[in-house]
Amino acid sequence: MGFKRTYSEINEKIKTGKVVVVTAEEVIGMVEEKGIENVAREVDIVTTGTFGPMCSSGAFFNFGHPKPRIKMHKVWMNGVPAYTGIAAVDAYLGCNELPEHDPLNSNHPGEFRYGGGHVIEDLVAGKTVKFEASGYGTDCYPRRKIETYITLEDVNEAFLFNPRNAYQNYNVAVNVSDKMIYTYMGALKPGVGNAHYCSAGQLSPLLNDPLYRTIGIGTRIFLGGGTGYVAWNGTQHNPCAARGENGVPTGGAGTIAVVGDLKQMKPQWLRGTSFLGYGVTLTVGIGIPIPILDEEMLKFTAVKDEDIVAPVVDYSYDYPNATGKTLGSVTYAQLKSGVIEVNGKAVPTAPISSYIKAREIADTLKHSITAGEFLLGEPVQNLPSADSGISLKGLQEKKAP
């Protein structure tokens, strides 16, 4: 049975300009034409991509010390608070964070025009950001207040550290109630008037390596237009979720935590994003190269939209109340056709992650690798997979022990 390829063999081919790279979209047609075995021998790497809102994202900063020094107890960037429960002039800015005086949902649905994700986009775009910090004063850090302006260049370090990105598959959101609802899956019309989905399907990284054979800790990735790494499994990583015969999860499953230098990134691939009635977030561009170590990997990367299914979930009652009920499943081919059937009714669909940008990321990564600018990172440890026995826990309400 077949042949094997190693990371170092592939990296050698990248350095000598002999590597063969195709995108997860292109490989589908090649396999249909030439078969798995031939394409596996021909292709070294398949590139994937995704560009969607990823709420568990944010950045760590070290702002440097002013004179005299300060232990920053509170920090605001363009009025958006950052978390300061770490060392004196370090902070973490979460992309979902909102300005102190945002009207939120007081005039429902709130617009949420600016927040942490927008601050990150502004910084990456080279814009100047208003910086305020307060401290309570210590013998070593006497200063109590500073107000200044910073750019990304001014800070010592700024790295994106996203605890949960690139969800492997996701719900298709609908609304069975009789009024409009505003969710993190967008505005959903009453009476199942529309269906929103959020995955690049056949181009999505973790759907092309469903059992995380090659995507692990240390995998080098395209992140926000720069180079990043998989740092850990993501939060809510649920590798033991139900899977189809092809190994592909039939609903939300694996996730990754990613890290990368914000100073290398580009604003077009990190976009501050506002969800009406819900909040702010960051739309993140991620691309992951999948090495074709053997025929099985090629088979995984040849997965097609019609082979990937997602559950249809009601976001008016079932999701908020965690009933676990679904209204059936649909394939990404059906979702991308623009209409699915739910309870016998034709329902128009819309994506909330950009397929066209996912394709652009996979293409960009392909060209970086072909040009010898991007080498594969071999994982130093695999992510927990389908045999890990992990199960997702809910939060229990308990009395004091």
Place this chain on the structure above:
Amino acid sequence: MSPKKIVLRFPSQIVDKPLIYHLVKDYELMINVLKANVNPDKEGFMVMELSGEPGKYEQGLSFLRKQGVVVESLSEGITRNVEKCTHCGMCTSICPSGALYISRPSMEVIFDDSKCVICGVCLKICPVKAIEASVNGRQ
């Protein structure tokens, strides 16, 4: 004639006059109001689709002008900032007139402004604020 989109501005002195009624009754014009902001004692503003028999259409408009209404053909309206748009597609299931739609299989979001009814729903829905509104110069 096919309907034309026009913008009417009413000086505050005449907002209480039933001018639209006269367009229908005296000039037999068909009106589809797309957007209106008319308040007592303030300048009024209305965007409508207007159609009817060509002669009467012109007479109707000159009637409005004689009353002091500024009549302009609709320009701009809703625009999409192509630089900002990520083609996520979320607007397409909300747009009521099909002006924002996805071209398949490329999955590119297209904005066909000839179908736009300027309802403005996309303005708040667009997650990256790529939809911009200006009605005859007004934001």
